[in-house]
Amino acid sequence: YAQMHIAGFCLNCPESPDTVMTDLREIGPTYYFGPPRVYENILTQVMIRIEDAGWIKRRMFHTFMAVAKRVGMGILEGKPGIPLRDRLLYRLGEILVYGPLKNVLGMSRIRVAYTGGEAIGPDLFDFYRSIGINLKQLYGMTETCVTVCMHPSGDVKLETVGPPMPGVEVRIADSGEVLVRSPGLMKEYYKRPDATREAIDPEGFFHTGDAGYFDAGGHLKIIDRAKDVGKLADGTLFAPKYLENKLKFFPHIKEAVCFGQGRDEVCAFINIDMAAIGNWAERRNLPYTGYADLASQPAVLDLIRECVENANRDLAQDSTLANSQIRRFLVLHKELEADDGELTRTRKVRRRHIADKYAVLVDALYSDKTSCFVETQMRFEDGRTGTVSADLQIVEAKTFGAAAARKAA
Template structure:
């Protein structure tokens, strides 16, 4: 039944007042907020915001990690018919200027001193930003800026005025409809300014409930909220579905304690991009390499069994009695303890999305009994478009269209979607809205792909990025950079990759090594290094990465359509690609155009046949300072393979 987020909150508070709604770890202890306590907090915040002047249709910026009182502030804004605008907490202050001015934001609720400093820094560029409330007062005692107050003061003001203004808040909740705007999400902006995606209560709640029905979610689920709240992926799992289902959302103490908190909570419903699953596995493999010979032998033997038997077992396929018994022993000795170490021992449903996940990585988790699946969606679709059924999870698809979703392929292979979860439009940008939404309700995803014989969607690349090789032996061959980059990133030693080749006679690539994984690899070989730049250019590391690239080439050679996308030359960048340097978006998507412009000299060296190239690059440090990183980069030729033609 269509509803709104504040009404969902009040319904949970009425039906299950003492059930936990949110937990936050503070000073090492988990603090619980019940649904009744949350409803009370939201009401006081709503009264306080109303007294401060926030009215229907206005915007409230929210910046910080996942914090119960920030969630409550979003609900309080929605209670007044106002619109929360979550922004990325790790963004530089200058990145806030456009969304704040674009949405004419006068009010902000932030987590701590770091976010306060950013907003005060940009205030001259955003003069309308009159009110800033902060959740964590540490370091802010002596700040005396106009309109800057602790969130406690806003709550106290709301409690004091509740008798007078409470009825108007109740009236505002009643007046808000499912077709009112619920939230404004700014896209990561791979090119130009980010766009504000407008979502209604109806669109977000419809998709949250459709996803819940698909995976049979209940109020008994436990979720760990540790990804940026500004990313709609985190928002749909720990806000929209949280309020739709009434389960418990747990907020870690800090980014550095997420792994510990994951183990303590033991979530039943888990979501992470592939890089998180890669990081978890890398930490396991590093520990196993340092384990005793007996433990390594046991691990390798049972993992070989798991790879052979585990995925079929997860898919509900028959498994021989001997294999079943051996797997049960492996579960006792290896798989169970491993799931517990990862913090995933209670997971019933785990999803990954945002990037392609490597088949070996995907198979690893499913083989040890973790129900890892893939989904497909975007900010504009309220995430849930395609999901994988429990017994049909495959690494090369993103699932089947779920309830309410229609998929159509354009003549150029672009995926078009019609769904109840589509955006209302881009905020103040009717031209961009018209480019993606057709008159009859189809959304242009910009992704190229196709539906396979089983009805599963396969994604090839961004449609605009699919190009052609021009000249040379592969003239006219298709070039899909994202497909190539993902294959490279499937290797644990490669963290990031950027492929070039459209309109050129061959494919070349920039590569970032995974500093932790390669550092451990180097240490086990007694290979000394002094930081990322030094390690990345070691001849031994270059050969390690060359081997990975050539394995990708051999794999591509087996694909009729993409054999021409094999990498002829590559270099390992002297620095990690970073969102603070404008090379990645806040969701870690490659800003291909910016990188090509910034490193034009390296691209010219790759295609000019050079063996090495000197480069100096300005970098921004976490404290805001800038510096220079310089290195002479080796340029490496690789082996490419003849295309293996399919039999006629």
């Protein structure tokens, strides 16, 4: 709020989460801040509309998006060495695809956009920057006077939150937790000395509760909440939130929950995006009666398997996380809901609660079973409770070695 008084701008807020795209088009902001969930939802809507378009528009979109992915970020950052042919193709793509797309999204006037609040998938980040939207990540919290790290112009890395801001000290504890000390750090929690002692150590460093590490260029990479980060049985780093974000980049996947702490491999629960998958099914004349029926369709399971395998292909290229590729998964018979205690009110996964509630499914994933029957109590919109049951199929996903992943990419 201080920025609008110092720099001079009009602050606008969306009417509701459902009207974000309409409000963006109406306002046409030059400066935009939103959590990753908003950017995910916008991308999902874009992909649904593209799949509904004629084959000429679809072909044109995918052709120019390939160009954007190859050279878009370099052009946005003004980097030299980009061939003239690619620059001309990108310029043509700006006229035919990127410009109209940004106009429809209400983002054609944006000079800089920020995201924060939780980790954003690098693929999602790449999409916006490649079409010319100057999206950056920032990392901070209320206790640190918000900003700890931020991407500087010309030095944006997809999987990091940038280097520390001037005057901010960031240290990585032996446990992997990110510690912060700065002039803007809070003095204490109001009338909570015990909480203050837990949060701020004797050296004056604030314990953020996030796990991360610095890359070779001095950028901080946040991988998950420290309490959620663990290791597989072979010692491989297991960062469930990072893996879940990889999966949620795909418009057909609305939510994902990964398991693997202390186990030999990673397995996952997946929620399909009803709007995206429903639209996909209708275009293929696949009949269905509701969410559970659609989620159990063999064609849908094959589609989700392709998404999981594409995520595995990317993970194979990360030496730290290559062994945490997803081996088996199932598509849940119901959407995860805050009313059922499976999500927080801010739509964050309650992973431990889900693991306890669906323990029979977790056990099935780590057995040799190919299916598992489950019956679950759920709360309906009118307040009534009932049960929903299904025989869920367990799907094997292909994993990749580093060499195979590079060849496929």
